[in-house]
Amino acid sequence: xxxxIGALERxxxxxxEQLLAGKRPFGCKWVYKIKRHAYGSVERYKVRLVAKxxxxxxxxxxxxxxxxxxxxxxxxxxLTIALSxxxxxxxxxxxxxxxxxxxxxEVSM
Numbered sequence: 189x190x191x192x193i194g195a196l197e198r199x200x201x202x203x204x205e206q207l208l209a210g211k212r213p214f215g216c217k218w219v220y221k222i223k224r225h226a227y228g229s230v231e232r233y234k235v236r237l238v239a240k241x242x243x244x245x246x247x248x249x250x251x252x253x254x255x256x257x258x259x260x261x262x263x264x265x266x267l268t269i270a271l272s273x274x275x276x277x278x279x280x281x282x283x284x285x286x287x288x289x290x291x292x293x294e295v296s297m
Contacts, residue, residue, distance in 0.1 A: 215240040
């Protein structure tokens with residue numbers, strides 16, 4: 189977990205400030221997961237910090253939502269194309285991945 193906190197600080201993921209009057213902070217929690225090898229032994233421990241977005245109120249805390257995810261049918265199509273063209277496929281697991289986007293509002297957590 190110390191490595192993950194260090195990565196968040198190095199990437200300047202947040203700024204510590206005083207909470208503005210009238211603002212309500214979102215809660216957060218650490219989510220832990222154990223990645224295992226196919227035969228059951230522990231490969232590594234994973235942890236991530238998540239905001240408790242379910243406490244938000246539409247129109248007050250947020251106005252729209254967007255989650256860029258790939259649909260399973262899209263993944264299957266790409267795999268089919270790769271197979272038909274004889275392309276090599278590789279899996280990649282990226283450590284400390286950050287999505288960068290512009291926020292038009294302040295988020296307090």
